[in-house]
Amino acid sequence: MDHTKYALELAQKARRASRKVASLNTAEKNRALVAMAGELKKSSTEIESANRKDLRAGEKAGLSAALLDRLRVTPDRLRGMAAGLREVANLEDPVGRVIDRRVRPNGLVITRVRDPIGVIGIIYESRPNVTVDAAGLCLKAGNAVILRGGKEAIHSNLALAGILRRAMEDTALPVDALQIVNVVDRAVVGELLKLDQYLDLIIPRGGESLIRAVVENSTIPVIKHYKGICHIYVAASADPEMALKIVDNAKTQRPGVCNAVETLLVDRKIADSFLPDLRARLVGKGVELRGCDQTRAVLSEIKRAVESDWYEEYLDLILSVKVVEGVVEAVDHINNYGSHHSDAIITEDEEEAEFFTRRVDSAAVYVNASTRFTDGGQFGLGAEIGISTDKLHARGPMGLEELTTYKYVVRGEGQIRE
């Protein structure tokens, strides 16, 4: 079948099914999610066999050990996926919630009510668990979902989606509400991204080049983050012990994630005392420091940070360090070089904290805490479908609520406009 026709059929099926999903009540959706979890557990042999095909192909293709690990579906990870579906079933259903109500002078009662978005496309890379997690969240929020995973995981993803769809057969959820692209050719994605009549939202998850290609080719709204260049600014009034503990955590607890810190900004007034303590704390943990000239005036042995370092998402045990004149310069640096993801100030000065939180133009702005908390679970949203550094619709971690829109429902008794 040609790609245009294939993409169109997928999208049309999803659109039709989305109307049905939107009309289900919470209990119907939850029963289906629990059934899907059960079917996953029963189907471990089927999944592992599909996963082995991907792993063998990956080894042949020379994937790195890290990538092969991401690809692997262990019994533990499979249990995690099933548990995730049950957790989503337990989350409060946003659909139908009245978020605003006003009575107009003419008697019209105007409510804003949470409503499913419709059809959501998820484009992702290697981890097969996204297939299950994204499906669960989108369906619970009353949407249909079109999944498109990486080619490395194609067998695993098709097996997982097939099992979920099988489980849906005996539930109120229409099977067509979960679509998975079974063609590896990228041309299909290009076709899907133009079908704005049938898809309402695209969430790409993966590397910057994947996301940029999606944004450039989509006529459907896209919510995304390209990367996380997160900063911590240690102000002159900071508690130095707290600052060290937070920087250490934000850099070393899991350096490969988007909310890890990449650049440290230190107030000039405390540079002489703070920087040697920083070195003592981090170098033993294998962190490479790269500094501006003023930083190197204190820590002479470290590598010089060049202009491109301030734009770099290392995702590794590397930290660039810059001495700044104060909070104004810190904020300017963050707004100019950062990625508008997560940035923190360590300070004991309330006025300075206020200035920082108002002026830093990022999805999450922290006072005296680690940037590593930017995460749907940590924020109390339940599960998360992704993190947005966009400003439209959703900013920061996106949970169930961010997978809904609202509609206005207006009730009258014959009112007309004069």
Add this chain to the structure above:
Amino acid sequence: MDHTKYALELAQKARRASRKVASLNTAEKNRALVAMAGELKKSSTEIESANRKDLRAGEKAGLSAALLDRLRVTPDRLRGMAAGLREVANLEDPVGRVIDRRVRPNGLVITRVRDPIGVIGIIYESRPNVTVDAAGLCLKAGNAVILRGGKEAIHSNLALAGILRRAMEDTALPVDALQIVNVVDRAVVGELLKLDQYLDLIIPRGGESLIRAVVENSTIPVIKHYKGICHIYVAASADPEMALKIVDNAKTQRPGVCNAVETLLVDRKIADSFLPDLRARLVGKGVELRGCDQTRAVLSEIKRAVESDWYEEYLDLILSVKVVEGVVEAVDHINNYGSHHSDAIITEDEEEAEFFTRRVDSAAVYVNASTRFTDGGQFGLGAEIGISTDKLHARGPMGLEELTTYKYVVRGEGQIRE
């Protein structure tokens, strides 16, 4: 200067200014808006002289009387623009409002705070008042704005924007927060639409072809509505007098607007009695009816509605009429042929009303009221910057709040992630 460079400079200036606007307090913004209103009133001669150039060029170019009327800045309309700015000054400032607050088990206090979007591009057609209205709303919500009006109104728009910028000189608002594209060539718009690093949102206002061109060429998020194909469904249980009054209002009160009704759906059980009354009420007012076969079985003299009629936004005294089997068929018709704008049911049956409001996939769904109320002012939002039939970020009328985003502000006492 070449277009690429011109667009980039405009966008960069707006981005820099946006940081300043975002940091202003409410009083500073309001004082500026009032100053802008005052300057407009003082500058009527300047505006009228610029407007005359546009009108003369329009006459030469053979613009219709309706278009020339849209273009005209009368003393009354100028007073309206100034009054609009003062009204926006009186609206509550959304920026800084805490919309959510939660304390996590680890003691982190997580708030969601309303925050300006940043830089907003408004692309519009002939009415010069949009220059003033859009500038006022965007600035009040803490944003910088880039305006791009139609070429027919270029002199009027440049004069208006120039006067507003002049008024801003003595206020806290940076002059560069209001940019207007002074080049008629469309290539500049094409350049602007790719500058997603500097612009955060595009709102196009105008005909469908303008909006479609913007969506297809933009890498910046766009909020829009293409058109308004609004429906009224008269259920079997409807109060016929109320139904006639509402249909009449929604069709004839102002037929050229997006929330006017275009298609009437009538339950088969009442078609024989209702349709002759409809004809009696509307035909005298110059409304042309076009009907499906079942409608024409009752009103034999009217024109037959063809398939394309159900997709048509007449913006005129024409109403297509279809007889349906009940609320299920009505909802299906609306979701398949409609534009997801504003749709109404007239019914005395609460269960049917509930079904309709849940299932109709539109920005505004009415029970027993005219679709003509879909409007920021009527909904109590104050002024409106546009209406969205999108589902992301804003749906329905967009006021000041929809010109903001939110950020997460997280306060701790040294918390780190375990």
